[in-house]
Amino acid sequence: MAAETQDEPDGAPPSVFSPVRDLVMPALELPAHFAFNERLKLDGLEFLAHLPEQTFPVAFFDPQYRGLLDKMSYGNEGRNRNRGRSALLQMTDETITAFIRSLDRVLMPSGHVFLWMDKFHLCEGFSHWLADTKLAVVDLVTWDKGRIGMGYRTRRKSEHLVVLQKTPRRAKGVWKLHDIPDVWAETVPRGAETHRKPVELQGALIAAVTNPRDVVIDPAAGSFSVLEACLQRNRVFLGCDIEG
Numbered sequence: 001m002a003a004e005t006q007d008e009p010d011g012a013p014p015s016v017f018s019p020v021r022d023l024v025m026p027a028l029e030l031p032a033h034f035a036f037n038e039r040l041k042l043d044g045l046e047f048l049a050h051l052p053e054q055t056f057p058v059a060f061f062d063p064q065y066r067g068l069l070d071k072m073s074y075g076n077e078g079r080n081r082n083r084g085r086s087a088l089l090q091m092t093d094e095t096i097t098a099f100i101r102s103l104d105r106v107l108m109p110s111g112h113v114f115l116w117m118d119k120f121h122l123c124e125g126f127s128h129w130l131a132d133t134k135l136a137v138v139d140l141v142t143w144d145k146g147r148i149g150m151g152y153r154t155r156r157k158s159e160h161l162v163v164l165q166k167t168p169r170r171a172k173g174v175w176k177l178h179d180i181p182d183v184w185a186e187t188v189p190r191g192a193e194t195h196r197k198p199v200e201l202q203g204a205l206i207a208a209v210t211n212p213r214d215v216v217i218d219p220a221a222g223s224f225s226v227l228e229a230c231l232q233r234n235r236v237f238l239g240c241d242i243e244g
């Protein structure tokens, strides 16, 4: 990984912190059938294939993990339990790899992917998804959901977000907010979609790695929580879900 420190002027000690972002997103021309700040109904891989390379400062990716249903299976999935989750199109390992390679292609240098991940993939490994990309893990945030869920042993109360960065990897001049804790407590309102992710956390991360009016992409957007985060933070959303 590239060194994340550099010498300060006037002999000051080296610092990794900077409140400014020195990266500028390239100009973007959108395909005619895409629109900003809308809930596009599209296959995410097809959507990504139409985007220009080396352009976007940040992408969110929240795959529909097949493994989670299998690991947490009580035998009555889709009937008494997990009805909403079971109805969604599950992604295979090959599909997730294809998404990550496409995201790598469209990200600008030093861009970030915020990859939501369940604890099973986190522990068993996901490095094969990053093979043949310029992406590497640079951080991890745990989301404390505030409510207790299911589990054979411990009961689940958290989810995880892996922070990937494309080369050249550096924080200074790229990541400009330095008050985001790596354990984040935020409760999603009762009755929200089962897979919905926290808007405030995603908004803070967006603010850290983009400038106002930069474009944030999400190719499997579910309830479009990232769209809401973008609108709150004066950023532009471009994303889709296969279910619309």
Ligand SMILES: C[S@@+](CC[C@H](N)C(=O)[O-])C[C@H]1O[C@@H](n2cnc3c(N)ncnc32)[C@H](O)[C@@H]1O
Binding pocket: 042, 043, 044, 045, 062, 063, 064, 065, 088, 089, 090, 091, 193, 195, 196, 197, 198, 219, 220, 221, 222, 223, 224, 225, 226, 240, 241, 242, 243
């Ligand atoms: C875990 S959910 C995303 C939740 C979202 N982050 C939120 O906060 O609401 C995953 C989504 O991927 C969608 N999906 C599955 N296969 C897809 C594909 N090939 N292209 C686009 N979306 C897909 C599912 O419809 C589902 O809404």
